[in-house]
Amino acid sequence: xxxxxxxFVESVTEYLETSRNxxxxxxxxxxxxxxxxxxxxxxxxxxxxxxxxxxxxLKEKVLRNGYYKKYKTSKExxxxxSDLIGIRIECRFIxxxxxxxxxxxNHFNKQDEDGYYYNSANKNIxxxxxxxxxxxQKNGFEIFRIDGVYNFNEEAINFELQIKSLVNIFWxxxxxxxxxxxxxxxxxxxxxxxxxxxxxxxLFMIDSQLLAxxxxxxxxNATDPTVRKDQIQKVLSKIIYDIYSMKMKNSxxxxxxxRESCDxxxxxxxxxxxxxxxxxxxxxxxxxxxxLNDISKNKVSFKxxxxxxxxxxxxxxxxxxxxxxxxxxxxxxxxxxLFFRILFEIELGNNAEDFENFIIFFRNSLYENINFVKLYSxxxxxxxxxxxxxxxxxxxQCFSKIDSIKFIYDRSIEELKxxxxxxINLIVKNINSYGQWEKEQKNYLNSISSEILTKLK
Numbered sequence: 001x002x003x004x005x006x007x008f009v010e011s012v013t014e015y016l017e018t019s020r021n022x023x024x025x026x027x028x029x030x031x032x033x034x035x036x037x038x039x040x041x042x043x044x045x046x047x048x049x050x051x052x053x054x055x056x057x058l059k060e061k062v063l064r065n066g067y068y069k070k071y072k073t074s075k076e077x078x079x080x081x082s083d084l085i086g087i088r089i090e091c092r093f094i095x096x097x098x099x100x101x102x103x104x105x106n107h108f109n110k111q112d113e114d115g116y117y118y119n120s121a122n123k124n125i126x127x128x129x130x131x132x133x134x135x136x137q138k139n140g141f142e143i144f145r146i147d148g149v150y151n152f153n154e155e156a157i158n159f160e161l162q163i164k165s166l167v168n169i170f171w172x173x174x175x176x177x178x179x180x181x182x183x184x185x186x187x188x189x190x191x192x193x194x195x196x197x198x199x200x201x202x203l204f205m206i207d208s209q210l211l212a213x214x215x216x217x218x219x220x221n222a223t224d225p226t227v228r229k230d231q232i233q234k235v236l237s238k239i240i241y242d243i244y245s246m247k248m249k250n251s252x253x254x255x256x257x258x259r260e261s262c263d264x265x266x267x268x269x270x271x272x273x274x275x276x277x278x279x280x281x282x283x284x285x286x287x288x289x290x291x292l293n294d295i296s297k298n299k300v301s302f303k304x305x306x307x308x309x310x311x312x313x314x315x316x317x318x319x320x321x322x323x324x325x326x327x328x329x330x331x332x333x334x335x336x337x338l339f340f341r342i343l344f345e346i347e348l349g350n351n352a353e354d355f356e357n358f359i360i361f362f363r364n365s366l367y368e369n370i371n372f373v374k375l376y377s378x379x380x381x382x383x384x385x386x387x388x389x390x391x392x393x394x395x396x397q398c399f400s401k402i403d404s405i406k407f408i409y410d411r412s413i414e415e416l417k418x419x420x421x422x423x424i425n426l427i428v429k430n431i432n433s434y435g436q437w438e439k440e441q442k443n444y445l446n447s448i449s450s451e452i453l454t455k456l457k
Contacts, residue, residue, distance in 0.1 A: 044096030085159035
């Protein structure tokens with residue numbers, strides 16, 4: 001005969017599954033509410049994660065805490081379970097945890113008859129803010145853990161709100177998945193305890209070092225947004241390289257140097273998101289960091305072909321030559337394949353559209369040349385446009401001959417601009433009419449081709 005307590009456990013989990021749709025809806029509401037509360041707080045806040053408690057987790061908690069002895073019915077237990085819904089506010093540094101908690105205390109500024117605090121804009125979501133924060137856990141470490149209640153369709157649903165910095169999120173993963181979930185470890189074991197304390201201290205040190213770096217960035221670059229943007233891009237580029245180099249090593253057994261590819265991908269991401277202002281940069285930074293965090297958990301195959309959802313369409317002849325050349329090599333050249341594999345994984349959506357957008361991005365990086373103005377000053381608009389187009393088509397033809405990913409790197413683009421600038425200066429100096437250009441253009445185009453093939457091949 002089965003123990004009665006297991007009948008209770010089963011009834012509790014059945015009650016949970018019956019209520020899951022309702023709880024998931026309530027969870028989304030709470031998540032959205034806190035996103036709105038924090039949307040104006042840009043410094044430190046990263047993201048909000050939420051979940052409804054899983055069946056296995058609930059079973060384990062009921063047995064571990066002896067809830068089958070404390071509660072008579074499934075509903076009674078569920079009504080008293082504080083973390084039925086879990087909301088986690090994620091931030092950069094431990095210092096930011098305190099700032100966000102203070103912000104929440106300022107926002108939830110009215111108290112009801114049960115002692116919970118709420119904001120007059122939404123009386124249905126309440127927090128218990130009387131207790132000491134951060135709380136001290138059984139392991140001796142601190143955590144911002146706040147009980148909350150959501151009055152959802154005239155029913156009180158409990159939730160637990162946590163505020164965690166990046167290092168504390170990582171610490172929680174270590175503690176939960178390595179120690180808490182491993183029955184071979186004993187938390188009372190002095191050796192294990194000392195090791196965990198040492199790990200925690202190291203994480204605190206990392207947090208303080210990262211905070212010091214961030215403060216230094218802010219101090220040095222408060223008046224120089226361009227420098228700060230460059231630093232953000234360099235940091236993200238390195239993160240991409242670190243993630244994919246490790247996955248490459250695991251997948252194919254060795255690593256090729258693709259750091260410049262990462263630099264180009266990051267420039268494209270920020271440009272395609274129109275991140276011209278620092279606020280836009282911050283938003284793109286957070287979005288990209290979150291995406292990279294997801295990618296870091298996924299398995300990546302470096303041996304699969306890249307596929308497109310539809311035929312690729314190009315804006316003009318320049319894009320057609322460049323894009324067509326890359327398409328021929330994308331599944332035959334490892335560097336091109338790796339480049340677009342990374343780009344497509346970071347930029348979720350349509351591969352065909354992302355490919356077309358990148359080709360336009362590369363086109364614009366060359367067409368946006370201040371020296372082209374000299375041609376428009378000497379010739380009429382139509383004539384200057386034709387000359388510019390001829391020069392750029394010659395560049396594209398050289399690209400098709402070289403067919404190397406190095407062509408799209410910053411150093412190559414600067415070299416291309418220098419070559420074009422020299423030829424433009426000669427045209428402005430020596431060509432006096434469009435008719436003369438038509439007669440002599442071959443010499444100038446050959447000069448471009450010769451220089452490019454010599455310096456970039």
